[in-house]
Amino acid sequence: MATSLSSRLRAELAGLRDQGLSIHPRVLDAANRARTRVDGRDVVNLASNNYLGFADHPEIKARAEQYLREWGAGAGAVRTIAGTLRIHEDFEEQLAAFKHTGSALVLGSGFTTNQGVLGxxxxxxxxxxxxxxxxxxxxxxxxxxxxxxxxxxxxDPEDLDRVLAENDADGLKLVVTDGVFSMDGDIAPLGRLIEVARKYGAVTYVDDAHGSGVLGADGRGTVHHFGFETAEDVIQVGTLSKAWGVVGGYAAGHPDLRELLINRARPYLFSTAHPPAVVGALSAALDLVQREPEFMARLWENTRYFKAELARLGFDTLGSQTPITPVLFGEAEAAFEASRRLFAEGVFAVGLGFPTVPRGQARIRNIVTAEHTRDDLDFALAAYARVGRALSVAQG
Structure with a gap:
């Protein structure tokens, strides 16, 4: 007998609830900023990827409005038919110049960019x-x-060397790594990884979703941070939705990469182009980060302060090297309970457990931004101190 849709849906949802894995996203009642309103409560926001505070920046909103009025609400088609507006190509040239690469192409999201480029x-x-x-x-x-x-x-470059030595191929060899790892906040040892890749004739592919706008001069990213931005055997991909505060994905690298993706990348071929307002906002974000370096300076000043104070309170931040700052609680229920208690204290910080992170390494992932003030961070740290003592986690 065939399974009905209702029984399948109910069984799957019941399984998620029984495992404590059912997700119920909180709802923001205001713009995503350092201080916002979530489910009716005013909170300090440590949960977003809005690293530079660009998501509600007035200059970025103004450029979005300008493009909306000049170019319309939507692109009207996929890029390969009638959806490539002049502003799309202008932004891709701007992005390639920013990344110091031979070409760049924008896709619908960071997720679909990985599907399109790898495929x-x-x-x-x-x-x-x-x-x-x-x-x-x-x-x-x-x-x-x-x-x-x-x-x-x-x-682990040594283990990468072992794997490449044990596995040969006549075709393309590709080494794939995140630039900044989203759960632990550590930076890939890119220089050593590229050295090993080149030893075996492999290309290095870097997903820089959490590195763009955070590392490198003017936020050019992890590849720039390590000095490989002009290398034709390095491919950069990432999102335009984190530090840049908008939405989209990109691929940048070899001069011919863009043309091949235009012809073969299915998410590009079968997705409507970004609306003009998105393109305008992204263009303004790249202008702003280069014109005003204080955004990145504040981001890193806040990051250093927050990490140091959490360490003083006795929290384990898993050796994070970036604004992504996990606080380890161990078991999922402890992390979820800490998140609930922090929210009651006026701090929005989300608990993460298995399968998002390994069993026994449940944590709250915090991301400080350039927009947070010292008062915001001190407020959050005081709440962490109280919650940590109540749950016997903080040692300070």
Whole structure:
């Protein structure tokens, strides 16, 4: 007897509830800023990826409005038919210049960018070697390919060397890593990874979702941070939805990469182009980060202060090197309870457990931004101190 839709939905949801994995997103009642209103409560926001505070910046909103009025509400088609407006190509040239790469192409999201680029590049007989903690979009993108897939230990160039030495291929060899890892906040040892990749004739593919706007001069990203931005054997992909405060994904690198993706990347070929307001906001964001370096300076000043104070309170931040600052609670229920208590104290910070992170490493992931004031951070730290003592986590 066939399974009905109702029974399938109810069984799956019941399973999620029984495992404590059912998600019920909180709802923001105001713009996503350092202080906002969530489910009717005014809070300090440590949960967003809005690193530079651009999501509600007046200059970015003004450029979005300008493009909306001049170019309309939507692009009207996919890029390859009638949806490529002049502003789309202008922004891609601006992005390539910013990234110091031979070309750049914008896609609908960071997630679909990984699907499109990996699906385009990798063919049967190719070899791809991926960091064990790479983002889910990389994992799903690789599942769509017929290349031989291997895993190396997290951020471990020696293990990457071992895997490449044990696995040969006549086709393309691709080493895939996040630039900044989204759950732990650590930076990939990119210089050493590229050195190993080149030893075996492999191309390095860097997902810089959490590095763009955060690392490198003017926020050019992890690849720039390590000095490889002009290398033609390095591919950069990422989102335009975190530090840039808007939405979208991009691929940047070899001069011919853009043309191949235009012809082969399915998410590009079959998705309507970004609305003009999005393009205007993104263009303004790239202008703003280069014109006003104080955004990045404040981001890192706040990051250093917040990490130091959490350490003083006795919290384990898992060696994070970036504004992504996890606070370890161990078991999922402890992290979720800490998140609930922080929210009651006026701090919005989300608990994460298995399967998002390994069992026994449940944590709250905090992201400070350039927009947070010292008062905001001190308010959050005082709440953390109280919650940590109540749950016997903080030692300070």
């Amino acid at each position: 385009t590049l990798l063919q049967p007989g190719d070899l791809v070697v991926s960091d064990e903690l790479n983002h889910a979009s990389i994992i799903d993108g690789l599942r769509l390919t017929k290349a031989t897939k291997k895993i190396y230990k997290h951020a």
